[in-house]
């Protein structure tokens with residue numbers, strides 16, 4: 021039966037059932053038997069993972085196609101719950117074997133994760149998890165279908181972003197208001213979805229024996245190496261070191277633009293970006309997706325021949341869906357095709373500097389996947405998300421010296437770097453706002469909608485830009501609805517912050533020794549999920565820390581780099 025054939029169909033229970041039975045009933049008499057059980061479980065999981073990935077990709081590339089939607093949902097509702105039970109039984113089978121204690125060190129982290137899942141598993145939570153997936157899929161469908169008629173044409177919301185970068189303040193205001201008006205049309209339904217998600221997640225936590233979903237989430241996300249308290253210290257460090265820099269950047273912008281105050285269409289609430297302070301036209305790094313691909317290839321080749329070749333393999337493997345079009349889900353992601361051995365990259369490019377950053381970011385994830393693809397078991401390759409984002413975010417910074425491939429003029433190149441560094445700081449603030457918000461939400465699951473809004477506005481004072489939302493108070497109170505992670509991936513957000521601190525350290529290392537920075541990158545990424553998080557950081561010769569001094573040092577480096585740019 022094993023290894024399973026390439027054409028094995030993991031979307032059908034008829035094909036999975038005999039495989040599951042074989043694994044569950046298998047007699048284990050010695051370490052060799054046990055190790056081949058691990059290998060075969062991994063084989064099955066790879067097929068299952070790739071089947072799910074292909075259905076998800078199919079759906080997000082074409083949200084208006086009902087049959088793709090149904091195929092994905094029938095997998096989520098029909099196959100995943102059954103396989104969750106199988107996987108729990110397999111975990112139990114292995115954990116109960118006294119032989120497991122004699123497994124080589126290679127299995128330590130796998131066993132730890134297995135025992136953790138056993139402790140958290142509750143049969144009654146399976147339908148609740150399916151319910152959450154359905155609710156967040158509905159959120160995606162609602163937001164993916166949003167379009168705006170603007171200047172006589174229909175645009176998706178990602179396409180509308182380009183109007184928010186133009187210098188004409190009236191156009192920005194009109195574009196921003198049009199997008200907000202469209203979002204507000206569905207805000208009631210989105211609030212309903214969110215209330216239901218919070219209630220369901222709280223129930224999942226209680227069923228598993230936890231007081232609330234914060235504690236459950238930390239355990240289920242295997243955050244063994246940092247605590248909710250560490251996250252709160254992260255928030256305070258950002259408040260102390262990033263906010264003064266953000267406010268001073270914004271104050272310079274306000275003066276330079278000659279405005280009495282900054283309005284929400286003058287400054288991007290999430291990234292902290294603003295239109296050009298000198299009134300120059302927005303940057304246009306590429307005109308179409310094939311240009312984006314060839315420039316990005318050149319960037320990686322000039323950074324390192326090895327990374328350049330790895331990027332080219334993605335292009336040849338036909339695993340990129342990059343352009344924005346109606347019916348495509350918003351955002352960007354990288355999804356591993358575990359059997360094919362390649363990562364799929366999804367994004368909504370529309371010709372802006374932000375698209376360049378997303379392209380490089382997702383390529384960084386792909387490099388991570390490719391560097392650790394030789395590890396035998398799927399669990400060894402499933403790297404922790406905190407470190408996954410080090411792979412992607414550090415690539416954004418490490419490629420900076422080669423961005424002249426996107427920009428012929430040095431002035432444009434410097435401008436792009438400045439925008440990126442400013443948004444690095446801006447993003448840290450947004451991350452802390454979203455993370456604090458989630459801590460509060462799940463610590464207070466019985467909150468009312470008005471308390472939720474109040475909390476959001478309170479956090480805006482701590483972590484938001486000082487822009488003026490007069491006449492748009494309701495939009496301001498509901499702006500959190502634009503953050504998809506709150507719906508589809510609860511608590512998955514501080515990872516970006518933790519990773520950004522790692523990425524900044526690699527970037528600082530690059531300034532003194534570019535070759536060593538790439539070596540450290542490769543060394544750590546090749547480890548996949550075979551070491552604990554602090555050890556993965558150590559392998560890249562960087563540190564996992566959240567304290568004020570560390571943050572202060574990193575932010576001061578960004579500040580100097582910003583001052584060194586002439587634009």
Ligand SMILES: [Zn+2]
Pocket residue numbers: 381385408409412
């Ligand atoms: Zn990422």
